[in-house]
Amino acid sequence: MKYYLIAGEASGDLHGANLMKALSKIDANASFRCWGGDLMEQAQGTLVKHYRDLAFMGFIEVIFNLRTILQNIRFCKKDIEDFQPDVIIFIDYPGFNLRIAKWAKQKGFRTHYYISPQIWAWKEGRIKSIRRDIDAMYVILPFEKEFYEKKHDFPVHFVGHPLIDAISDREQVHPEAFKKQNGWDERPVIALLPGSRKQEISKMLQVMLSVVEDFKEYQFVIAGAPSQEADFYAPFIQKQNVHLLLNQTYDLLSISEAALVTSGTATLETALFKVPQVVCYKGSRISYEIAKRVIRLKYISLVNLILDKEAVTELIQTDFSSEKLKKELTAILDPYRRATLFLDYYDLEKKLGGKGASDTTAQLIYEALSAT
Structure with missing residues (x-):
């Protein structure tokens, strides 16, 4: 047919x-x-x-x-x-x-x-x-x-949900070998998932990268979108301790300690990899004001919508600031907070059904x- x-x-x-x-x-x-x-x-x-x-x-x-x-x-x-x-x-x-x-x-x-x-x-x-x-x-x-x-x-x-298949069918990577292969050091990784469109990526990375200096015991890796070339990301990886990985988001999530994630499908992908995350979103002021008046939801992330509670923190528009992002990233690196999130993630996967x-x-x- x-x-x-x-x-x-x-x-x-x-x-x-x-x-x-x-x-x-x-x-x-x-x-x-x-x-x-x-x-x-x-x-x-x-x-x-x-x-x-x-x-x-x-x-x-x-x-x-x-x-x-x-x-x-x-x-x-x-x-x-x-x-x-x-x-x-x-x-x-x-x-x-x-x-x-x-x-x-x-x-x-x-x-x-x-x-x-x-x-x-x-x-x-x-x-x-x-x-x-x-x-x-x-x-x-x-x-x-x-x-x-x-x-x-x-x-x-x-x-x-087809993401369960996409994630479970992939080949596993060894964290230390993967870091060495990409020229990174041995420190734990914090993944940055800033979205897929140029306008969106630029806006999100400006704030995400502002906290890098406060977490020197970690290395930050930007998940490059398949729709963008490496040259586009060049200005964003000038900071020390920031790397770029193109077209390997799942491999990156599989070895990450935490993630800063732009709202969208990526929030669900991150949860299915059991990676603690802070959900972020900032649009143009006019678009945001319009959206605020027509969207009738308690949450913007799929994780929270499916669980019907704020399992992951959402930093939206003016709340998406360097100060608040630093606070929330510190929180999800805490062992107790991570354990609570893992339990929520397991509940989420059950609700989504099997393969x-x-x-x-x-x-x-x-x-x-x-x-x-």
């Missing part, structure tokens, strides 16, 4: 690639065309657009790039019609994907959505277009099934297509 997948971020590229691999195991004639990244291309997908050319952060940034976004939408529609897929699989990225889904449904294409838009956080009104335009929804967070089915009477499949999200989703998609 012919599959057209659309992902707009690094996490979507990872989960899309694993889904493609799972589909290939049960469909020997699978053909993939995709919007995503290097991982989806490596999974034998014909890459149409790379996510690094699609990522626009914040309300104001979207407005400034509206012309490019509209051009991408027009191009995507034409590309789908030329390819004539048996199904379109949307992976998160709702601002773009829901527009394509509306058009695709009208054109008679089958529409499946893997990794739900976070309409439980904001834009809950999107449930109307999801009902109308999406044939099947596969959710990865336990509370999403209740949200869709009990609150909105829209049946969905809870398939577990097999990609295989389960692939099987459900294939069965749905085979039945029609």
Whole structure:
């Protein structure tokens, strides 16, 4: 069968690639065309657009790039019609994907959505277009099934979280050998995960790196985003005791003592590696003020949302300062605080279900297509 997948971020590229691999195991004639990244291309997908050319952060940034976004939408529609897929699989990225889904449904294409838009956080009104335009929804967070089915009477499949597969299937690294291989010394590592977009990275690292001098018994390593080149990070690693590691975030987390993490999927990845973390976020003032008025959540990190409590500290906007970051990093390096966090992390993993999200989703998609 012919599959057209659309992902707009690094996490979507990872989960899309694993889904493609799972589909290939049960469909020997699978053909993939995709919007995503290097991982989806490596999974034998014909890459149409790379996510690094699609990522626009914040309300104001979207407005400034509206012309490019509209051009991408027009191009995507034409590309789908030329390819004539048996199904379109949307992976998160709702601002773009829901527009394509509306058009695709009208054109008679089958529409499946893997990794739900976070309409439980904001834009809950999107449930109307999801009902109308999406044939099947596969959710990865336990509370999403209740949200869709009990609150909105829209049946969905809870398939577990694909990060569990991605993390458990990776090869283990030896901490000391890994440090030596990268030219680091033997001190414990604090990982810095500043995000994936240039604007975001610059803003986050400015504050994250301000505490380096206060923790000389540790070495700090920036997790370079797959969408950025090493040259972009050069100004940030001029400080002593700061290193850069490109495209090996999981290996970095596996040997880290603690982490400073920009809010997003990375907070969940860090938790699944059982690494104590401080969650950080700072956007443009206008974007933040708008978001504050439309997002109805107690927490911004997935860890706290799933556990429904503040297991990890969140430093948002003005709270994300050098002084507070130093205090919270000191706290998560304390043995008692770390033990408490580890217990919360184990509860989190239980709530997310076991392994097999990609295989389960692939099987459900294939069965749905085979039945029609």
